[in-house]
Amino acid sequence: MEIPFEPILFGININIHLILEYLAFIVGFRYYAFLRKRSTDEISSNNRLSIIIGATFGALIGSRIIGFLEYPFIEYSQNTWIELLNAKSIMGGLFGGLLGVEISKKIIGEERSSGDLFTFPILLGIFIGRIGCFLSGTNEFTYGIETSSLFGMDLGDGISRHPIALYELVFLLLLAIILRQIQKKNLEVSGLISGEMFQWFMISYFSFRFFIEFLKPNEFFIMGLSSVQILCIICLLYYYKTILKSIPYAGKKIHLL
Template identity: 65%
Template sequence: MHIPFEPSLFGIHINIHWILEYVAFFVGFRYYVYLRKNQRDDITSTNRLSIIIGATLGAFLGSRIVGILENPIFKLTKENMMLLLNAKTIMGGLFGGLLGVEIAKKMIGEKQSSGDLFTLPIIVGIFIGRIGCFLKGTNEFTYGKPTSFFLGMNLGDGVNRHPLALYELVFLLCLFIFLKRLLKTYTLPNGTIFKLFMLAYFGFRLCIEFLKPNVFFVAGLSSIQWLCVICYQYYYKTIIKLVTYAGKKIHVL
């Protein structure tokens, strides 16, 4: 199969990335509905709907804002305006969705943690979306720097590059298995699984961004990496608890 993968049907070009994005939303939502039907949910349906709306609005705004900051355009031309309108990133979507949920919960007075039920569906959605990113090759800014590493691939420009989308697919699969096993094995406080997902995914992206050919940096870090730093600051109390818990386990051993 040639990358970028750009199939056509009856002479009509098919945007496989666009299709897989919608498949990701559909499958992720159906998986969420399945989980909610088969698990106890202490949040009422009305409040859960408000939370979903808050998450959706926050994710939309966050994905656009961070997408623009990833490679800011200072010269306003017709072409650059189109790029700005199409700029988006899952990292901004996740963190924006998190803030949207927290704002929605404060508005409706909901005290229960709400993220655990969304966690596995989010991973499934990102996984499907990343398949589309990989198939787009260098037409989608998820490719890596040129490399002589044995995993390097020609993603459409004739240069062997780190296939970052494939690296992420492997990471997401491992993370899904790990978190699902935690859910089956342990009874954890509400919100723990989502927090672990955010810390793991943002930590992964913080590291893998060093393999990405970014062009805009602030103090040596890209916009995505600074968002990862902000996310870790947001969850600093959780990090302290995890480190303390791990320290106690090591001491017992």
């Protein structure tokens, strides 16, 4: 199989990335609905619906804003404006969705944590979407810079590049396994309270993306950082209390070892 993978069905070129992107939304939502049926959700159906609506609008706005900011030095023309209007970023979608949820909860007066139920459906959705990114090669801006390492791959332009999407697939799989193991333990043993599963997913994923962005041909335009990396820092600052809280607990674990 060649990368980019561009199958032809009945004489029509199939956009594999677009198909898997839609599939990611559908499967992710169905998985969320499945988990909610099996769980004892303390949040009412009406409030949960309001939270989902807030997350959806926040994710839509956030993904477009960060997608736009990923092209800070582009030369504007009619074609590039169309490209920019279609640009979107999963990072902006995640953080925008987070803000949308928090705003919705403020409006409806919901104080209970709502994120844990979304954690694994989001992980699954991102995983499916990243398969599409990998198969799209250099047709999508998820490829890496040139490399001579053994991990380098020809992603469609004849240059050995870091397969960033493939790195992320491995990371997401490991993260899902770790979070699942933590979930299986008693909350008192794991040290997590309600809502912290989602928080640690966000902290882990945004930390990973901060470092992996250095392997992409980005525009590093502020303090040597890309727009996505700046968003990663903002997200980590948003969760600074959770991070600081975990330091003593991690210290005890290390001491026991």
